[in-house]
Amino acid sequence: MFFQQLINGLNLGSAYAVIAIGYTLVFGVLNIINMAHGEIFMFGAFIGLMLVTAAGANIFVALIGAMLGGAVLGFLLEYLALRPLRRRKVTHLAPLISTIGVSIFLESLALKIWGPQTQSFPPQFEGALMDAGLFKVSMIQIVGFCTAIVLMVLLTLLLDKTKIGKAVKATSENIETAGLLGINTSRIITFTVMLASSLGAAAGVLVGLSFNAIEPTMGMTMSFKGLAVLIMGGLGNIRGAMMGGFILGIAEVFSVAYGASSYRDAVAFGIIILILFFRPEGLFSKAGKGGRP
Amino acid sequence: MDEILNGYVLQVVVFSCINIILALSVYMTLCTGQMSLGNAGFMSVGAYTSAILTMQAGLPMPAAIVLGGIMAAVVALIVGIPTTRLRGMYLAIATLGFGEVVRVLALNLKITNGALGLSGIPSMANTLGDLASDLLDVLDIDTQTGGQLLMCLVLLIVVVAILWFWRRLERSRIGRAFAAVKADEHAAELSGIPIVYYKMMSFLFSAFFAGVAGALFAHTANFISPTDFSWHKVVNALLYCVFGGSNVMWGSPLGAVILTVLPELLRDLAEYRDMLYGIMLVALMAFRPDGILSYDVLKRMTRKRPAHAVPERAAKEGDR
Numbered sequence: 292m293f294f295q296q297l298i299n300g301l302n303l304g305s306a307y308a309v310i311a312i313g314y315t316l317v318f319g320v321l322n323i324i325n326m327a328h329g330e331i332f333m334f335g336a337f338i339g340l341m342l343v344t345a346a347g348a349n350i351f352v353a354l355i356g357a358m359l360g361g362a363v364l365g366f367l368l369e370y371l372a373l374r375p376l377r378r379r380k381v382t383h384l385a386p387l388i389s390t391i392g393v394s395i396f397l398e399s400l401a402l403k404i405w406g407p408q409t410q411s412f413p414p415q416f417e418g419a420l421m422d423a424g425l426f427k428v429s430m431i432q433i434v435g436f437c438t439a440i441v442l443m444v445l446l447t448l449l450l451d452k453t454k455i456g457k458a459v460k461a462t463s464e465n466i467e468t469a470g471l472l473g474i475n476t477s478r479i480i481t482f483t484v485m486l487a488s489s490l491g492a493a494a495g496v497l498v499g500l501s502f503n504a505i506e507p508t509m510g511m512t513m514s515f516k517g518l519a520v521l522i523m524g525g526l527g528n529i530r531g532a533m534m535g536g537f538i539l540g541i542a543e544v545f546s547v548a549y550g551a552s553s554y555r556d557a558v559a560f561g562i563i564i565l566i567l568f569f570r571p572e573g574l575f576s577k578a579g580k581g582g583r584p
Numbered sequence: 585m586d587e588i589l590n591g592y593v594l595q596v597v598v599f600s601c602i603n604i605i606l607a608l609s610v611y612m613t614l615c616t617g618q619m620s621l622g623n624a625g626f627m628s629v630g631a632y633t634s635a636i637l638t639m640q641a642g643l644p645m646p647a648a649i650v651l652g653g654i655m656a657a658v659v660a661l662i663v664g665i666p667t668t669r670l671r672g673m674y675l676a677i678a679t680l681g682f683g684e685v686v687r688v689l690a691l692n693l694k695i696t697n698g699a700l701g702l703s704g705i706p707s708m709a710n711t712l713g714d715l716a717s718d719l720l721d722v723l724d725i726d727t728q729t730g731g732q733l734l735m736c737l738v739l740l741i742v743v744v745a746i747l748w749f750w751r752r753l754e755r756s757r758i759g760r761a762f763a764a765v766k767a768d769e770h771a772a773e774l775s776g777i778p779i780v781y782y783k784m785m786s787f788l789f790s791a792f793f794a795g796v797a798g799a800l801f802a803h804t805a806n807f808i809s810p811t812d813f814s815w816h817k818v819v820n821a822l823l824y825c826v827f828g829g830s831n832v833m834w835g836s837p838l839g840a841v842i843l844t845v846l847p848e849l850l851r852d853l854a855e856y857r858d859m860l861y862g863i864m865l866v867a868l869m870a871f872r873p874d875g876i877l878s879y880d881v882l883k884r885m886t887r888k889r890p891a892h893a894v895p896e897r898a899a900k901e902g903d904r
Contacts (some may be wrong), residue, residue, distance in 0.1 A: 375870035384868045392865025395819045399858035518677045553692040560681040567666035
């Protein structure tokens with residue numbers, strides 16, 4: 292029982308971590324909360340589903356297709372909703388409001404295209420259930436978990452080893468200095484938003500696969516979970532977001548297993564309040580960074 | 585007369601009034617440069633509190649409505665205490681989560697009757713109609729229309745009272761402190777303004793009035809369910825405030841009235857409403873982040889009043 296829940300928690304947590312990384316990346320370079328991230332996640336799930344059901348693609352093609360779709364949405368988001376705000380001096384709340392507008396637009400667009408009913412991947416993707424003695428694990432859980440880990444490793448390599456990744460890190464550290472050092476920060480911002488959105492779309496496919504329920508309103512719940520992880524890990528802290536995702540996933544699964552099943556969404560809220568009360572800079576940040584003045 | 589006073593028009597007036605209060609509750613947190621995204625949650629707390637108090641405890645309606653607001657403000661303390669001491673977007677995120685949690689709780693608790701919602705909530709129109717039945721007989725209006733008419737009047741009085749209260753508050757010491765915190769938190773703190781205290785105060789006011797709006801909604805619609813207080817409600821309230829003008833108090837009522845009446849006139853576009861609202865939010869931020877009524881517009885409008893028989897230059901001097 293315990294190990295089974297742990298496996299389920301790790302699986303859920305890997306998806307949360309990938310979502311939260313998207314928030315973290317965007318927060319790092321732009322210092323804003325991208326409220327449309329959850330809806331891009333939802334679009335990713337639907338694009339993956341369409342590729343599988345309508346085009347008959349296999350799951351990895353669907354994943355890549357969803358990531359490309361997510362990147363396109365990310366570009367449009369940056370170009371239409373965020374870039375115009377950077378040109379003029381606006382309050383720090385303006386990008387938040389603007390991305391809320393994008394999120395409500397995308398949600399109602401999805402309602403229009405795919406309808407309000409819950410959809411799911413065809414059953415052959417469920418795969419066989421493997422019995423490992425202490426726990427059972429399905430093929431799809433393994434695929435989902437491994438994909439999430441691979442994505443995180445690739446992202447870490449991208450940020451640490453490549454030139455553009457280092458530019459992203461420099462921009463998130465200090466945008467003016469990065470500009471002075473010859474980094475085209477505008478292009479880096481666009482790249483980061485696209486990267487974050489494609490990760491969000493990938494998470495959409497992973498969550499759609501392991502929970503078999505894709506609906507237009509799923510973005511809202513997920514975006515709140517991602518924000519909880521963002522606060523837990525510390526704003527702008529990518530490793531913190533990875534760890535926080537697993538913590539939230541495991542905490543939720545265990546609270547469902549040993550407590551009240553209908554209140555799993557309240558776990559994330561409780562974590563936010565506790566973290567903000569005792570350690571607002573996040574669990575994995577060095578003291579001195581983060582929200583405390 | 586009958587055409588103006590039909591049930592439909594009165595209904596639109598009622599919704600406008602409730603939306604004005606909701607938009608003002610968004611504006612109140614914006615006054616200190618913060619943003620609350622939990623207004624639907626507070627509305628829900630107020631609505632369920634007031635409905636349950638009147639239905640099960642038999643409390644009189646006005647008391648229950650005020651208690652609904654107070655309950656929302658008390659609950660707001662849970663979110664407010666950890667977040668108002670921090671800078672940045674923490675309040676927005678925490679209140680967003682709060683709204684989700686309230687919705688989940690309302691869906692699962694027994695006392696809120698789950699997804700079915702509460703029906704048969706005492707109606708404000710009926711209560712007022714019964715109270716004033718003698719007067720309505722004299723005026724030869726039937727009790728139902730009369731009740732609705734009186735309900736509109738009561739709501740309008742409430743809206744005017746709230747507007748008057750906030751106008752007085754903005755011109756007091758508290759209001760100037762709010763403005764200072766909004767303009768620059770560091771500078772305000774250095775000037776000896778306890779910023780956490782004032783941020784908390786504006787947030788509690790916002791929660792209280794959102795709760796009152798919810799309670800009024802419960803007693804005018806007579807039926808509430810968790811879907812009435814979804815994320816869309818928050819986006820709508822935010823749009824009312826931002827569209828009308830988020831820097832001046834009069835923006836919220838203006839935006840709320842326009843965006844409540846306009847969809848009624850454009851029924852054909854109803855299914856595209858949320859899409860349009862989304863586009864409007866993005867476009868407003870890009871082209872006119874201050875909304876229709878900005879501070880400058882309002883100032884120009886008040887300047888033209890003949891009561892100000894001061895020469896232009898003298899008036900400018902006086903402003904300094």
